[in-house]
Amino acid sequence: MARRRGLGASSTACDEQLAPGFDDPDAPVDDGLTEAGRRIAKAWGIENYHLASFPVDDPAQGRKFDHDKPRFDLLVEGMPRALEEVAMVLTFGSQKYADHNWQHVDRAAQRYLAAGMRHELALATGETHDPETGAHHLAHKLCCDLFRLELALRDEEVTCR
Numbered sequence: 001m002a003r004r005r006g007l008g009a010s011s012t013a014c015d016e017q018l019a020p021g022f023d024d025p026d027a028p029v030d031d032g033l034t035e036a037g038r039r040i041a042k043a044w045g046i047e048n049y050h051l052a053s054f055p056v057d058d059p060a061q062g063r064k065f066d067h068d069k070p071r072f073d074l075l076v077e078g079m080p081r082a083l084e085e086v087a088m089v090l091t092f093g094s095q096k097y098a099d100h101n102w103q104h105v106d107r108a109a110q111r112y113l114a115a116g117m118r119h120e121l122a123l124a125t126g127e128t129h130d131p132e133t134g135a136h137h138l139a140h141k142l143c144c145d146l147f148r149l150e151l152a153l154r155d156e157e158v159t160c161r
Contacts (some may be wrong), residue, residue, distance in 0.1 A: 085139035086146075092133045093143070102147045109148050116144035 021121040025160065052071055075083060119130070130140055 082139070082142075085136055086142050089133060089135045089139045089143045092135070103151075108151055112144040112147045116141045116148075119144070 102108065102112070119137040123128070123137045127137065129136055133140070
């Protein structure tokens with residue numbers, strides 16, 4: 001069974017049940033939302049969300065039903081410096097090793113946990129930037145955590161099949 005993805009995904013890897021307290025997604029609801037959108041609206045306390053807030057009779061006003069999709073613009077617009085610093089660390093690693101080499105490291109989760117902690121320790125002792133790359137230690141730690149997260153999500157997908 002494949003793992004559900006997106007904002008409405010279950011908190012456990014293979015659980016296809018709705019979280020307690022949410023309405024039955026099969027119940028007929030004419031609110032224009034997907035199951036995930038209804039769950040998010042309810043979780044955020046938006047009880048009366050419906051399409052009436054989006055006029056249909058004005059063809060000049062565009063509509064796009066993406067309210068239940070991840071907002072990647074929040075990353076790009078909200079933290080461009082951090083993303084660029086992470087990209088610099090990834091580029092350095094790509095040049096030093098190979099593109100996506102991190103995926104092939106033995107005991108990757110354990111080793112990237114240790115590497116991330118070394119960057120945290122460097123920060124705790126007052127060193128803000130990695131001497132080899134010049135990038136902020138937090139960018140290195142984020143890369144380590146992103147590697148671990150990606151590997152963990154891949155493992156969950158394989159486990160659910």
